[in-house]
């Protein structure tokens with residue numbers, strides 16, 4: 001599990017590094033508070049997507065299911081700054097579906113970690129493929145990275161879009177286009 005003592009000590013060092021007075025009133029509880037916040041922001045490290053995807057329901061029609069505009073907040077592993085945006089998931093069942101909320105829960109499992117957007121996109125797609133055994137999966141994420149907006153190159157409003165396809169979505173461009181049309 002997360003070692004809050006280590007994080008607390010680390011944040012104290014960080015504050016000292018900045019040149020702050022760690023004993024001034026406003027900062028007294030900050031290291032401990034940040035450790036509690038990190039426990040929440042990185043909770044996905046200790047979660048398994050399979051736990052959310054194990055309960056499935058039978059369906060007769062294997063029509064495409066789309067859950068779009070799933071808002072997420074993650075942290076980029078290069079700068080430990082937030083990146084956030086929307087995940088759009090499409091899949092073609094193979095006789096079974098999961099509860100819709102479980103798609104959003106799967107997103108949370110992978111967002112609540114130090115991440116790369118490309119990696120997060122693929123992890124969500126693979127978790128669905130491995131657990132739901134659908135005919136195909138497509139995951140699209142559009143996000144804004146604070147390491148691109150508030151520092152460095154400073155390009156507010158720039159969006160990073162990643163797409164991962166698995167199964168039938170990888171071969172069938174018409175299917176992909178139906179998905180893109182519907183999430184637009």
Ligand SMILES: Nc1nc2c(ncn2[C@@H]2O[C@H](COP(=O)(O)OP(=O)(O)OP(=O)(O)O)[C@@H](O)[C@H]2O)c(=O)[nH]1
Nearest residue numbers: 076077078079115116117118145147148151152153
């Ligand atoms: N591919 C990818 N790159 C990311 C992601 N998040 C941040 N980055 C990039 O990671 C790179 C790290 O580059 P470095 O040159 O090592 O770090 P830096 O000097 O802070 O880079 P600048 O941001 O260009 O100032 C930057 O180009 C970031 O834009 C992500 O999710 N995916």
Ligand SMILES: [Zn+2]
Nearest residue numbers: 076078079147
């Ligand atoms: Zn970054």
